[in-house]
Amino acid sequence: MKTVMIVDDASTVRMFHKMLVSTPDRIIEEAENGVEALEKAIGTQVDLFLVDVNMPKMDGYRLCKEIRRNDALRAVPIIMISTESANQDAERAYQCGANYYMTKPVDADMLKSVVSAVIGESANE
Amino acid sequence: MGLKKKVEPVANISEDFEEKREHPRTTEQLVSDLNSDDCDVRRWAVRDLSGQKDAHDVFLSRLPHEDDPTVIEALFSALEHDISESHASQVLTMLKSEHVQLRNGAIELMQQNPDIFAANVNMLMHDDDPDTRIFCVDIIGAVAHIEAVNWLHQFALNDDNENVVGTALDKLAEIADVSTLEILQTVESRFPNHSYIQFVISLIRNQVRGGDE
Secondary structure, three states: OEEEEEEEOHHHHHHHHHHHHHOOOOOEEEEOHHHHHHHOOOOOOEEEEEEEOOOOOOHHHHHOOOOOOOHOOOOEEEEEEEOOHHHHHHHHHHHHHEEEEEEEOHHHHHHHHHHHHHHHHHHHO | OOOOOOOOOOOOOHHHHHHHHHOOOOOHHHHEEEEOOOOHHHHHHHHHOOOOOOOHHHHHHHHOOOOHHHHHHHHHHOOOOOOOOOHHHHHHHHHHHOOOOHHHHHHHHHHOOOOHHHHHHHHHOOHHHHHHHHHHHHHHHHHOOOOHHHHHHHHHHOOOOOOHHHHHHHHHHHOOOHHHHHHHHHHHHHOOOHHHHHHHHHHHHHHHHHHHH
């Protein structure tokens, strides 16, 4: 079983992304912001973070940095999803440690493919 | 000097500053302290200036230049009460800041001051920047105002940016009422191929109808 953690302050977005990436062999965890995501992730086996950028308490950029600083989590892939499509936003996401950057509205098939590829890469490690 | 007990349990305050703070400081000295290199001195200045005449103007001028998270937090706490319409434009400018704490602080400040937010919502609704309009929707989602649902309807019906509309629908999923059902078909037809918008519309319909039963 692989665990995907969806981090977004909008419950409807979490529900939508959960619907898209759920499969029988995946566990989906949810968090409303970066603080909650870190609390839940520490001590849990997470195989992929799906992270919104703009969130209260701790935004996606800072969450990325915190994940990369954490010995237990630093190798976990991160897909950032943002409403911001400017090149500098993608660049900032990659600088903070994201592996992939997607802009909203996400293409459902694209998201499914990227998640499958990332989970597959993790499985081969 | 070395035996003096701390009156309040505040960590990392230099002894010099603690001693200086025992003596009354003028408003001018406190304003000057807001620009100190020592973040403890700046934080105490915020605390001691709070409630003084024109303190809000000084705090709002300081905020864009402040980089210490604890001082930013103190500044926003000090601004929570008695904020006036004349301060609104400075707060709303922070919605465009790249500094996340400033932006989130401005959002929370507006949520705590619904009448001031209400006076500016029309301007924000027509801001050129879709991210600013999304933050406006975020404020509406948490503000206790009788017009909140109506504002979200206007965003959903009129905004051309699909992410702004998507965010407005996110918030409607939490606070929609039966009047929302009347606009959903129109919104649905504006974005027929947008899977997320179609998903949330379906969710809202089920929630409102379920709530009626």
